[in-house]
Structure formats: structure tokens, C-alpha cells
Amino acid sequence: MLTKFKGKKITGILGILPENEYDYDEETKEFADRQTKRLKRIMGYGKRRAVKPETATSDLCIYGLNYILKNNWINKEEIGGIVVVTLTPDYFVPHVSNIIQGECDLPKDVVCMDIAQGCSAYLMGLMQAFMLLEHMENKKVLVFTGDVLNRKAKTDKEMQAQFGGDAASVTVVENDEQAKDIYFNMYSDGKDRDCLIMPAGGYRLPRSAETAEFKDYLGDGILRCKNHIWMEGSKVFNFVQKEVPPMIEEILQYAGVSANDADWFLFHQPNKFMMEKLADKMQVPYEKMPMNIVGEFGNSSGSTIPINITYNVANDLLENERVCCLSGFGSGLTWSSALVHLGKLHFCELVTSTC
Amino acid sequence: MSLEEKKEFLAEVFELEEEEVVETVILNDLETWDSVAILSIIAFMGEKFNKYPLAKEISKFKTMGEIIDMMNESE
Numbered sequence: 108m109l110t111k112f113k114g115k116k117i118t119g120i121l122g123i124l125p126e127n128e129y130d131y132d133e134e135t136k137e138f139a140d141r142q143t144k145r146l147k148r149i150m151g152y153g154k155r156r157a158v159k160p161e162t163a164t165s166d167l168c169i170y171g172l173n174y175i176l177k178n179n180w181i182n183k184e185e186i187g188g189i190v191v192v193t194l195t196p197d198y199f200v201p202h203v204s205n206i207i208q209g210e211c212d213l214p215k216d217v218v219c220m221d222i223a224q225g226c227s228a229y230l231m232g233l234m235q236a237f238m239l240l241e242h243m244e245n246k247k248v249l250v251f252t253g254d255v256l257n258r259k260a261k262t263d264k265e266m267q268a269q270f271g272g273d274a275a276s277v278t279v280v281e282n283d284e285q286a287k288d289i290y291f292n293m294y295s296d297g298k299d300r301d302c303l304i305m306p307a308g309g310y311r312l313p314r315s316a317e318t319a320e321f322k323d324y325l326g327d328g329i330l331r332c333k334n335h336i337w338m339e340g341s342k343v344f345n346f347v348q349k350e351v352p353p354m355i356e357e358i359l360q361y362a363g364v365s366a367n368d369a370d371w372f373l374f375h376q377p378n379k380f381m382m383e384k385l386a387d388k389m390q391v392p393y394e395k396m397p398m399n400i401v402g403e404f405g406n407s408s409g410s411t412i413p414i415n416i417t418y419n420v421a422n423d424l425l426e427n428e429r430v431c432c433l434s435g436f437g438s439g440l441t442w443s444s445a446l447v448h449l450g451k452l453h454f455c456e457l458v459t460s461t462c
Numbered sequence: 463m464s465l466e467e468k469k470e471f472l473a474e475v476f477e478l479e480e481e482e483v484v485e486t487v488i489l490n491d492l493e494t495w496d497s498v499a500i501l502s503i504i505a506f507m508g509e510k511f512n513k514y515p516l517a518k519e520i521s522k523f524k525t526m527g528e529i530i531d532m533m534n535e536s537e
Contacts, residue, residue, distance in 0.1 A: 341517035
């Protein structure tokens with residue numbers, strides 16, 4: 108899909124982090140070898156955040172919405188819809204959006220919607236919100252992203268990916284006749300869906316004691332458990348290098364701006380290596396494309412773009428209006444981008460929750 | 463691309479001196495024959511030759527010569 112949204116504006120972004128922090132060197136010290144250090148250097152691994160064992164996605168989202176309401180950045184009566192994009196719903200039934208609605212005591216005419224999506228979550232959520240706004244007049248739509256794939260107790264020694272992070276975000280979008288057009292494209296390739304897959308937990312293969320066992324399923328010497336996400340790393344890397352640069356070229360061309368005109372390239376943050384190779388291929392200077400999120404907070408799937416924005420460019424976007432290119436890519440496979448004039452935000456902040 | 467340029471890249475990836483990058487090197491003898499090396503080679507293949515090999519293909523290689531052959535065949 109290639110399209111533009113008219114009269115829609117992003118007016119506030121809040122990033123929400125869990126408080127538990129982990130450090131790559133500390134986590135790997137018992138088995139660290141030369142590869143461990145090499146990985147750290149090229150991938151940019153460092154610190155990451157993961158939620159506590161009892162925390163669910165809605166907890167992070169509710170913390171964020173309460174923070175917004177407490178600051179009077181919006182009031183409940185202005186909310187017309189909430190869109191929650193997550194890979195880790197609290198339950199299959201009921202939905203995270205309804206949990207938020209109930210816990211935050213939102214009006215009954217609020218449209219509540221959950222979408223399952225991985226690293227393209229933010230773009231998918233924005234797209235849905237822009238479409239809902241066509242029917243919202245003065246009401247606002249809130250886009251939530253949130254995932255808790257890495258939750259654990261601080262003392263739990265269970266092996267986890269040292270780049271995985273948990274986080275959430277809330278973005279306010281609203282109608283504004285004066286707003287500049289938002290250019291948007293989205294692609295999918297379900298044929299390659301198996302290169303990012305969580306084998307167990309759905310109706311195809313429910314979780315069981317057996318799916319929790321770690322085994323060398325793929326014959327590559329790596330122990331995997333069917334309850335976790337399996338990634339065929341090189342296939343994903345190649346997919347990103349092949350598909351993302353032409354998609355960005357298309358969106359820039361469609362918007363009539365050059366790569367030089369864009370102030371920020373605010374992309375999903377899998378690791379520094381992949382970001383650098385993308386920037387090289389697109390000939391985007393590194394200083395326009397922040398790549399530090401994986402090493403500061405971990406790769407939090409659907410929340411990396413709003414965490415990137417609130418951590419790296421918050422002050423700039425509170426004071427100025429900037430030409431921003433956003434892009435997410437991941438499970439599905441799905442890849443998407445938007446060219447948007449972002450700025451003069453009412454709020455843009457990154458908070459640490461108690462979750 | 464010249465053989466020297468390929469060897470220069472491989473020396474960097476494997477943290478070797480350029481004169482140590484010879485076709486007969488057994489990859490399993492190198493401490494740096496790891497996931498970082500494989501990913502770097504994949505990225506190089508895409509960047510320089512517009513080829514997209516997978517990790518499982520490259521990890522089968524036994525010698526440095528096989529990596530160089532793959533590059534030569536992609537030109």
C-alpha cells in the first residue's frame with residue numbers, strides 16, 4: 108500500500124520503560140568468549156530493560172495513560188479510540204484495549220481495538236488510527252505499543268537474548284485541517300513468515316511442558332524453546348537490506364523530498380550493525396539515524412520507534428517541526444514507512460514505570 | 463574487485479594480518495570464525511555483489527578459499 112493521510116497530526120508521544128535493567132557484560136560473564144565481545148562491538152549491545160515476572164502488557168500501557176491523564180495532556184472525554192498493538196496480550200480474551208478502557212475508566216463510546224504485530228507495530232497502529240480519525244471529528248485516537256517478551260525476575264538466571272527489551276508507548280493522534288500530509292507505505296510477504304516465529308502458544312500448538320523444553324531443533328547447535336521467538340537471523344538481515352531501502356526511496360519520492368531534506372530517520376532498532384548497513388545503503392549520514400536504542404534499552408519490538416523518538420529527539424521535536432522518516436520492519440514479514448512532519452508536540456517524554 | 467580488496471575485508475573480519483588470509487586456512491582453526499564473521503560476510507556479499515547468501519550456507523565452508531571462491535563467482 109502506498110497512500111497519504113490528510114489532516115492528521117501526531118501531537119504527543121510517551122515512551123514507557125520497565126525499571127529492571129540488565130547489563131550485557133554482567134549477563135554474559137559466565138560464558139563470555141571472543142564472539143561475545145565481537146558481538147557487543149558490532150551489534151552495539153549494552154544495557155536492556157525487562158519487566159518483572161508479574162507484569163503484563165496492559166500494566167505498562169495503563170501506567171503510561173495515567174501519566175498522561177495526570178499531567179492533563181489530554182482528558183478522558185477527548186478520547187475517541189484506543190488502538191493497542193502487541194505481540195504479548197494479557198489474555199486471548201479479553202483484549203488489552205478493553206483492560207485499559209476499564210482500568211482507566213474511559214467512556215463507553217471509545218472504540219477499543221487490539222492488533223497483533225511485531226516490529227512494524229508502530230506504523231500499523233498509526234495507520235489504523237489515521238483511518239479511525241476519519242470518523243472521529245474532534246476526538247483523539249491513542250496508539251499504544253507494548254510487549255513483555257523478556258519478563259523475568261532479576262534473580263532468574265534463565266537464558267534470554269541479551270538484546271531483547273520490554274517497553275511500551277502511547278501516541279496521541281488527532282484531526283487538524285492545517286496538518287501537512289503524511290505519506291505512508293506498507294508491504295508484507297507471508298511466504299517468508301517462518302523466519303520470525305514463536306512456534307508455541309497459539310491454537311496451532313498450545314504451550315505445554317514439552318514446548319518449554321530447550322532442544323537443538325534446527326541442528327545448528329543452538330538450544331531453542333518453542334515458547335520463544337525463533338529468528339533466522341541472516342534471512343531477516345537480508346530481507347531488511349533488500350526491501351527497506353527501496354521502500355524508503357519510494358516514500359521520499361512520493362512525498363517529493365530528498366534524503367537530504369529529511370531531518371531524522373527514526374527507524375526500528377534491531378541492532379547497530381543492521382542500522383549501519385541500512386544507512387550505508389541508503390546513503391544516510393549516521394547522525395541523522397539514531398542507532399543507540401538496542402544498547403540503551405534493548406530491542407523492544409513494536410516500541411522501538413517511539414522509544415527512539417522520546418529518548419533521542421524529544422527536545423528537538425518539542426520546539427521545532429522536523430521532516431521525519433519513520434520505518435518499522437519485522438515479523439510477517441511486514442515492512443512499512445512514513446514521511447511525516449513531526450514537531451511542536453504537546454509532550455514527548457520517556458518515563459520509567461514501576462512495572 | 464581485486465583479490466587484495468577481498469583479503470583486506472577478510473583480514474578485518476577475522477582479525478588477522480592480510481598475509482595470513484590465504485586460501486588454505488582452515489576456518490575451524492580460527493577463533494574468529496563465528497556468527498559475527500558470518501554476518502559480516504553476508505553483509506559484504508549484499509553490499510558489493512548484490513547477493514544474499516544465508517548463514518547456514520556459509521557456515522558449511524571449511525576453508526578461507528571457499529569464501530573467496532563464493533566472492534569470485536558472484537562478480
